[in-house]
Structure formats: C-alpha cells, structure tokens
Amino acid sequence: MQVNKALTIAGSDSGGGAGIQSDLKTFQELNVYGMSAVTAVTAQNTRGVHGIYPVTAEGVTSQLEAIGADLRPDAVKTGMLFNKEIIEAAAGAIKNFGWNNLVVDPVMVAKGGSILLEEDAAAALKEWLIPLAKVITPNVPEAEVLTGMKIDSAEKRKKAAEILCGIGADITVIKGGHWNESDLCSDLVYDGQEFYELDGKRVATKNTHGTGCTFSAAITAELAIGKTPKEALHTAKQFIQAAVEYGIEAGSGHGPTNHWA
Ligand code: PLP
8 A cells, every 4th residue: 555654853752742753743743654753752741851862963863864764754743853064964965865745834832831842943044944844843932043143023023934945945824822813823924926824713721832833843854745835734733723622631831732633
C-alpha cells in the first residue's frame, strides 16, 4: 500500500502534548505516515518544562541521513530546533536531499517561559531555514523577534508578513492566538501576492498545550497528501479549532489539544 509520508524535525515532549508527539499524532489522524528526527529531549508535563537535553548536531544529521537514504518525505516540518548548530544541520539535510513542502514553525518559548530556541539562533533561522520554507507559522511574539519590529496594529502585522516573505518564505501565516481581537482568533496569511485570513473563534480553555505544533503538523500532513497550500491551511485551521474546543483534561496545567476531535 502506498502512503504519503511526512517528517517532523522537532523536540520531544515527555508529556505527549506538544513537539514530536503532537506532530506524529496529527500525521496519523490525517492519514499520513509520520517520521521524526529528534532535536532535543524535554522533560515536561502539562505544568511546564523541567529540563532540556539537546541532541548534538551530528546526532540530528545522522537521523536525517538515515531517513534520506531510504525514505522520501512528501512534506517536512520543523519545530523546536534549540540552537544554531541544529538549525544548520536541519537546513543542510533538507537542501541536500531536495525535500519540498517545508513548513517552519519557528518555536522559541514555551507557555511557561522556558527557552526552546537560544537567543543567538533566530539569525540562523532567517539565514538558512526560512529561505527554504513553503510556509512559516510564527505567532506574534515570534514574528516580532524575526522581523525586529513591534507588531501592535493590523497594518504592522501585514508589514511583518511581507518582511518574512521577503526573507524567503513562500507563505507567511502570523497566528492569531497572541493577537487581541475580541472573540476572534484569526490568522493572517500572506502568499507574496494577496493577504487573507483564516477565521477562527477564540475558545475559553486552558487546554491549549501544543496548539502551534499541532497546527503546523496539520498543514504539513495536508501538503504531504498533495493539497494546495491554501487548502492545507484551511483544513489545518479547522483541525486546530476542533482540537482546542475538545482539548483534553489531562494533568493539572495546560492540557493538550485533542488530535482526534
Ligand atoms: N515542548 C516542545 C518540544 C515544543 O516543541 C513546544 C512548542 O512548540 C512546546 C513545548 C511548547 O508548547 P506550548 O507553548 O503549547 O506549551
């Protein structure tokens, strides 16, 4: 049986709600075969991150070379990359193997404030990875770091999206979760030509752990099965809206979003 395949290059969340675990669950839910290269192990639960243990750049390259020698992903996503050496390793393999349909989720900080990307690594994301991206999915704080501008108006959100496409992403999605817009939670999309919004409703819930990972994994899965970016973004938005609405009461902190909602 032929199946479409997606690869996640990201960190492990021992609590199972974000990172590699959320990505693989999302791929499975969307009927895509999932593969993973682990960039860092986090000791984590719904209350927060207890420890971070990065994999060496050599270890990341070795995982990617093993995959590339045998399996060809139809789409790839990156999540937590932690440092510039790992970013370089990931970008190098993606380029060398000619993997297409790259979704870059520029993960920087966990909800509780733990640093998931070292401060000097944002420049490496811009130099090596974003130019390879079909889609980049920053939240507002991440877009601010990447563009160096404060985003405090709708105009500035558009300007930031233009800058990120100028760095080399085909499509920029600036997510609405951190954007105060009454009861809406709409994401702004810019594809280099037109702006449009992915409409969503803000849900009153604490169970939002892994929201960004799940959304970008859903886009990746849809690209892997051959959907156009626009179709992939709309399906992923519906998927994450339901996953937040039906978030799971697990643990006593931020419970995970629900991958089979
Ligand atoms: N842990 C890992 C490994 C992640 O990749 C991420 C997000 O991308 C998080 C934690 C943070 O998830 P959240 O901010 O939803 O708690």
